[in-house]
Amino acid sequence: MSRNKDAVCAGICPCASLCPIGEALKVIGVKWKMRIVCTLGYPAKKMSLRESVMRKGVKADSRLSFGEVFFDGSFDKPLTKEAAGKLADALEAVRLAPSAVNKQPWRIVLSENLAHIYEKRNRRNDDGAWDIQIIDMGIALYHFELVLKELGVNGSPIRGSA
Ligand SMILES: Cc1cc2nc3c(=O)[nH]c(=O)nc-3n(C[C@H](O)[C@H](O)[C@H](O)COP(=O)(O)O)c2cc1C
Numbered sequence: 001m002s003r004n005k006d007a008v009c010a011g012i013c014p015c016a017s018l019c020p021i022g023e024a025l026k027v028i029g030v031k032w033k034m035r036i037v038c039t040l041g042y043p044a045k046k047m048s049l050r051e052s053v054m055r056k057g058v059k060a061d062s063r064l065s066f067g068e069v070f071f072d073g074s075f076d077k078p079l080t081k082e083a084a085g086k087l088a089d090a091l092e093a094v095r096l097a098p099s100a101v102n103k104q105p106w107r108i109v110l111s112e113n114l115a116h117i118y119e120k121r122n123r124r125n126d127d128g129a130w131d132i133q134i135i136d137m138g139i140a141l142y143h144f145e146l147v148l149k150e151l152g153v154n155g156s157p158i159r160g161s162a
């Protein structure tokens with residue numbers, strides 16, 4: 001899924017829809033149970049019409065702004081990068097994370113030395129057994145944790161409820 005021009009890329013496609021591999025499996029009669037496909041290879045020189053239409057449709061090349069997804073103390077106060085201080089880069093890594101249909105469901109409220117992480121529910125589970133947004137949240141959390149580690153910011157997750 002990476003679009004580096006000449007590099008060999010590895011990508012993970014958590015197939016939700018419009019996935020050519022899923023459709024190919026259907027054609028050869030394999031029941032479609034696969035959820036994640038790992039790919040390795042060179043990106044195509046040109047995007048297919050289908051891919052470019054899909055990317056336009058979900059506004060794949062844009063992200064919500066910092067202040068739309070991160071908050072300072074409560075949801076009515078957008079967070080600025082300055083106020084985020086040493087967490088700014090880790091939050092930026094969350095903001096840029098990929099998500100199904102580019103929904104960007106993560107919302108984070110910084111308050112009293114804690115980052116309260118919420119999921120904005122955009123839609124119901126696809127088929128009752130499969131919640132794609134949970135994957136988005138996992139990817140975003142991984143981005144957050146990775147950059148925090150890189151910055152030497154220590155912390156540990158606490159499970160809470162909304
Ligand atoms: C959980 C998940 C499921 C996704 N499912 C699909 C999919 O079925 N088909 C597809 O073309 N892209 C899929 N994507 C890619 C997203 O559409 C893409 O990440 C988003 O539009 C932002 O684009 P970018 O990652 O190129 O910045 C998926 C991404 C995630 C994280």
